[in-house]
Amino acid sequence: MEAYSxxxxxxxxxxxxxxxxxxxxxxxxxxxxxxxxxxxxxxxxSFHMPLFMFxxxxxCISSFSPFPDWRFSKWIKKILRLLLPMCWFxxxxxxxxNWPTSVSVLGDKVHNFLMCPVKMGYWYLMTLSVFYIIIQCxxxxxxxxxxxxxxxxxxxxxxxxxxxxxxVQDEDLFCLQNCAYFWPMFFLGMMVRKYNLFSFLFRSNWLxxxxxxxxxxxxxxxxxxxxxxSFSRHYFIPFxxxxxxxxxxxxxxxxxxxxxxxxxxxxxxxxxxxxxxxxLLRLFELKEIGCWMESTGNQGLSLLLVTSVALLITFxxxxxGLLLRKSDFIRKVxxxxxxxxxxxxx
Numbered sequence: 001m002e003a004y005s006x007x008x009x010x011x012x013x014x015x016x017x018x019x020x021x022x023x024x025x026x027x028x029x030x031x032x033x034x035x036x037x038x039x040x041x042x043x044x045x046s047f048h049m050p051l052f053m054f055x056x057x058x059x060c061i062s063s064f065s066p067f068p069d070w071r072f073s074k075w076i077k078k079i080l081r082l083l084l085p086m087c088w089f090x091x092x093x094x095x096x097x098n099w100p101t102s103v104s105v106l107g108d109k110v111h112n113f114l115m116c117p118v119k120m121g122y123w124y125l126m127t128l129s130v131f132y133i134i135i136q137c138x139x140x141x142x143x144x145x146x147x148x149x150x151x152x153x154x155x156x157x158x159x160x161x162x163x164x165x166x167x168v169q170d171e172d173l174f175c176l177q178n179c180a181y182f183w184p185m186f187f188l189g190m191m192v193r194k195y196n197l198f199s200f201l202f203r204s205n206w207l208x209x210x211x212x213x214x215x216x217x218x219x220x221x222x223x224x225x226x227x228x229x230s231f232s233r234h235y236f237i238p239f240x241x242x243x244x245x246x247x248x249x250x251x252x253x254x255x256x257x258x259x260x261x262x263x264x265x266x267x268x269x270x271x272x273x274x275x276x277x278x279x280l281l282r283l284f285e286l287k288e289i290g291c292w293m294e295s296t297g298n299q300g301l302s303l304l305l306v307t308s309v310a311l312l313i314t315f316x317x318x319x320x321g322l323l324l325r326k327s328d329f330i331r332k333v334x335x336x337x338x339x340x341x342x343x344x345x346x
Contacts (some may be wrong), residue, residue, distance in 0.1 A: 009059075009253070010252075010253050010254075010260070010264060011246075011249040011250050011252070011253050012055055012058065012059060012267070013263070013264040013267035013268055014249055014260055014263040014264050014267055015051065015055055015245060015246075015249055015263075015267070016052070016055055016266075016267035016268075016270050017262070017263035017264060017265070017266035017267030017268075017270070018051075018245075018263055018267075019048050019051045019052045019055065019270075020052075020266060020267070020270045020273045020274065020314065021263075021266065021307075021310055021311065021314055022044045022048040022051075023048055023049070023052075023273075023274070023277075024273065024277050024310040024313050024314055025040075025044055025306050025307060025310040026041060026044045026045055026048060027121075027277065027278070027281055028281065028284065028286070028306045028309050028310050028313070029041045029044075029290075029306055031281050031282075032281055032284040032285065032286045032287075032290075032309065033286045033287060033289065033290030033293075033306070034287045034290060035290040035291075035294060037294070038294070038299060038302065039299050040299060040302065040303050040306070042219075043219075046219060046233070046237050046238065046241065047237065047238040047241035047242065049124070049182065050182065050185040050238030050239075050241075050242065051185075051238070051241070051242055051245065052124065053182040053185040053186045053189070054185045054186070054188055054189040054192075054242050055189060056128055056131070056186060056189065057131075057185065057186035057187060057188065057189025057190040057192075057193070058189035058190070058192060058193045059189075059193070060131075060132065060135065060186075060189075060190065061190060061193050061194055075132065075136075077336070077338075077339075078132055079129050079132055079133070080336035081271075081335065081336040081337065082125040082126075082128055082129045082132075082336075083125065083126070083129055083336075084333070084334060084335065084336040085125065085271060085275045085334065085335055085336065086119065086122045086125035086126060086275075088333075088334045089122065089275040089276070089278075089334075090113055090119055090120055090121075090122035090275075091109075091110060091113055093120055093121075093122075093278050093279060094109055094112075094113045094120050095109060096279070114173060115170075115171035115172065115173055116171075116172070117168075117171075117172035117175060117177055117178070118175075118178075119175065120278075121278055122274075122275070123175045123178050124178075124274065125274075125275075126174060126175045127175045127178045127179050127182060130174050130175065130176075130179050131179070131183070131186050134156055135190070137152055137156060138152055140152065146191075146195060149191065149194070150191075153183075153187040153190075153191070156183065156187075157180070157183045157184060157187070160176060160179045160180040160183055161180040163176050163180075164176040164177050164179070164180045181234060184235060185235075185238065185239075185242075188239075198246070198250060201243070201246060201247055201250065202250075207243060207247070208243070208244060208247045211239075211240040211241075211243035211244050211247075212240070212244050214236070214240040215237060215240035215241050215244060218232050218236055218237050218240070219237055265318075266314060266315075266318065269317075269318045269321060269322075271321075271335075272317055272318050272320070272321025272322070273313075273314050273317040273318060273321075275321075276317040276320050276321060277313050277314065277317045280313045280316060280317060281313065284309055284313075286305070286309070289305070290302075293305070325337075
């Protein structure tokens with residue numbers, strides 16, 4: 001597995017690129033076409049955010065490893081590079097939907113944004129920030145035992161679930177609902193990276209077949225037991241999809257095609273796409289086209305249109321992000337790309 005021991009992984013960038021394209025495609029279906037029905041929307045929504053969470057968990061250890069050496073300044077910088085874009089872009093997007101006419105209205109809008117469980121779509125950045133804080137608990141496992149890590153992971157997952165159910169009503173500052181939902185995939189990514197579980201994938205040729213069949217079966221079957229069906233939709237289906245994608249992308253780590261280069265390029269700019277694409281979605285009103293396509297049942301034509309619009313929005317978002325970063329003020333204050341000098345903790 002030496003090919004995967006470096007700090008930058010081609011397969012991670014490519015999968016992140018694929019994931020953010022799927023996010024934009026899902027939002028084109030949802031916000032531009034106003035259509036939550038259809039095969040492709042169901043496929044996209046079945047695994048795109050769990051895939052993001054898995055990849056975030058996988059790379060977080062190399063970003064600022066809590067196992068065991070941890071630099072406080074690097075940790076703070078990472079958190080700010082998530083929360084500052086969330087606040088600036090999220091608040092601007094919230095205000096742009098209906099500009100406030102008074103200071104009190106402005107205050108209400110800011111409060112509603114911060115307490116909204118989904119943060120007007122920017123919840124992922126808050127959730128990831130919470131995870132980056134929580135994973136410092138793994139420093140308690142001084143022996144680096146896998147059983148200790150698993151125990152801590154389960155305790156954290158249960159704690160997030162209890163926190164959501166017991167303390168969150170209509171307002172959810174820290175996105176505890178999404179934290180509880182997505183912690184297992186984030187934790188799985190961490191464990192795969194720490195214990196080099198990709199070697200198991202390569203030794204288990206049967207796993208691809210089992211995962212592919214498992215995904216196809218569970219995707220098309222509604223389990224009559226509500227909790228079992230919910231568990232399947234939230235965990236088993238995304239898990240099978242992630243395994244299939246990993247076993248497709250991993251063997252091509254040292255190969256290149258134009259498509260893979262494009263995915264890697266997009267994957268290196270996922271933050272810009274994520275925070276900017278909501279603004280661009282408002283330029284595309286495709287409800288009538290979506291209704292017509294739904295009436296014809298032409299899923300292929302619908303997929304082609306949505307993919308084309310999503311790629312356009314993705315690349316425009318990337319280049320707008322690069323343009324904004326030419327301003328030192330925006331780069332530092334909005335994107336949080338500044339240096340913090342603090343004593344390192346060892």
